[in-house]
Amino acid sequence: MGRTIKIDPVSRIEGHAHITLHLDDDGNVDDAKFHLTQFRGFEKFCEGRPFPEMPALTARTCGICPVSHLVASSKACDHLLSVTIPPTGANLRRLMNLAQLMQSHALSFFHLSSADLLLGMDSNPKSRNIFGLLAVDPQLAKDGIRLRQIGQTIIEILGGKKIHPGWMVPGGVSAPITEEKRAEMLAMLPEGLEIAQRTFESFKGLIGKFSEEIEHFGNFPTMYLSLIKPTGGLEHYDGYFRIKDAAGAIVEDMVPLEEYERVIGEAVEPYSYMKFPYYLPAGYPEGIYRVGPLARLNNCDFCGTKLADAALDEFRALQHDRPVSSSFHFHFARLVEIIYALERMKELLDNPHILDTRVRARARGNSDEGIGVAEAPRGTLIHHYKIDDDGLITWANLIIATGHNNLAMNQGIKQAAKHFVDGNNMQEGMLNRVEAVIRCYDPCLSCASHAFGQMPLRIELQDSRGKVLDQLLRQVS
């Protein structure tokens, strides 16, 4: 019979999932699988709805990254309208997207992962959380909370609400910003940048302690997929697809976003509700790629802002000969992107045109198919809709950022489990390392499955006949 160990408070991931570790006859880890066990069916129940409702409707997949869905969905609707939105409308969307990127990255790094990094993978799970962090390093914990607050407040200033704002609509945004709002947002950015730089510096001092984790936390060759500016710079809102291989060679470049189906295929596995996207020309599962901050920094030629470019140089120095391959360095990349987001938001707000009042193009459904792509904090997010003559959705497909990393997460936990887990003597710290691999990717499982509810993570240890030997359950108290 399996043994259940309950640890409160909630596990530090976003969504429902469990992991199974399969042992061979000698008790060594043979395989590991990451299961997503919920199903919501957003793509199905959106059918029949008027397309202008889609941004708000699909944003409800997630309370952490609703803005990402707003962006991708609004862009898909722009495509349906067949309009070019006013430049200020686009820049205001960029602004909110960057605020979202920053607050989500802050949540991932400070609230969910920094306890592992600062308190140690083997520390007492009861205090291995943001509260334990507050006791040991109150400044870091407060920094994290403040940084997230800055991002959320900018979202609120722009959209009226911190979570599930409206404002972003087909054709642009529903209202321009005032000088007062601009000043309010600009006033918060220096403090944010100070926190981001301080955290970046202290994190660099920590990573020397994690050489074993860096070596075994999803450290393997994959391709990398992200958006890219036409100039090769870091991009989160628009641009083109770029795919690099594990050696850093560009496999696909300047692929128009509407042609995503040419490069991305989707496979399904019976053990998970999360789909398994792969690079289509390479086949499944050989076409494994990663998305998100690690992929974006590996793919881009430059960030385009001063401090972020300096940080990018340090990121590249982590692995000289090829793209940075350890998933542990998602954390590093996340911090670089926080710096970039703060610098870029300042640039956008400093531009006097950000106050222009022409922020929305109006039209009706002029195209029967629309594709919207943007970079969510966790990676590339794709919304694809088809409508009938009256503007009602007849078909929808959402390819979620977390889903792109599905193959890599499975491979990552297998690698970590093989290295760290001893099936004959299971310790909590071993399993925490397996979880920590997942945390590197900062998966948003609610989005990935379009699932809802509480967020327990279960890890099961099975013998070679599939019998459950042990399990670790983290659940909501």
Next chain:
Amino acid sequence: MPGPPVTTSTGVKVRVVTLKINEHDIGARETDSILDVAQANHIRIPSLCFLEGLSTWGACRLCVVEIEGYPRPVSACSTTVSEGMVITTHSDRLKRYRRTILELLFAERNHVCSVCVSNGHCELQDLAAECGMDHVRVPYRNQPYAVDSTHEMYRVDHNRCVLCTRCVRVCDEIEGAHTWDVMGRGIECQVITDLNQPWGDSSSCTSCGKCVQVCPTGALVKKGTAAGEMEKHDEFLPYLAQMRGNR
């Protein structure tokens, strides 16, 4: 006893009666409804199907009030005042009834406010907040209804409809087109255009948009509106009704 008849500004002779609403002594014309009198005296009674300028329908029952000596609550919009009436508008029982009515409305069709184009500008939503309806205790019916988006400018989403028939009345009584009507019974009941043809094919609709402006929810809306963007303006109605002599 009612007082002697008085002559109104339109030359009609009516009697004045005295009554009590929530312990307040009030004088009113005997032809007025309880709801009219309450509104004139700044006493709020929740209502949904009633709209000043349209005929009284009395279907939603949200404006129920208690009258001393009456065996059951009555709708304030469709009951005229009389001499000596003692009326209560907000007893515990009435509050419970109103909350229950709202719960049944929310359970009957899809009223997920957060993604509705009328979010923040919806009379049903406001009533739920006013009446303290913070959850629904009956099972949701989850009955799907089609969205008719065939009209050039407007859309009807039957999932959001509460069958108040304001659209039917304004189209008939003010615009004079009588494009809208009601069809079916029970869960199948819904408002229709012409003889249940797509709105876009209606030969009687003048596309005036009055039905959209008087609809209390996100059922009748302008096309192209995103969540929370549909604001209704029905201020024109009493004026228009007066100018047309309430015909």
